[in-house]
Amino acid sequence: MPKPYPQEFRDDVVRVARNREPGQRLKQIAADFGISESCLTNWMRAADLADGPAPGAAASPDGDTRELKKRIRLLEQENEVLRRAAAYLSQANLPGK
Incomplete structure (x- = not known):
C-alpha cells in the first residue's frame, strides 16, 4: 500500500x-x-x-426526507384505519342484520 x-x-x-x-x-x-x-x-x-454545512445552507436534505417519510407513513396508517372503519360500518348497515 x-x-x-x-x-x-x-x-x-x-x-x-x-x-x-x-x-x-x-x-x-x-x-x-x-x-x-x-x-x-x-x-x-x-x-x-x-x-x-455551507453558510446559509438549508437543513440537511436527509433530515427533511426522513421527516417527510415519517409523515407519509403516519398518514398511510391513518388512511388504512379509516378505510377499514368505513368497510366495517358499511357492513353493519346492510339489511337483514
Whole structure:
C-alpha cells in the first residue's frame, strides 16, 4: 500500500481544485499534482464533510426526507384505519342484520 500523502499537501490540492478557473477539469489538476482524479474527488468530499454545512445552507436534505417519510407513513396508517372503519360500518348497515 502506498504511503499516504501529508494532510498539508491534500489541503493545498483541494484548495487549488476548489479555486480552479472555469473550464479547467479536475482530471488535469489531479494529473498536475501526480494523483488520480478519483483520489482528488475523495479528498474534496472529505474536505466538504470536515468543513460542515455551507453558510446559509438549508437543513440537511436527509433530515427533511426522513421527516417527510415519517409523515407519509403516519398518514398511510391513518388512511388504512379509516378505510377499514368505513368497510366495517358499511357492513353493519346492510339489511337483514
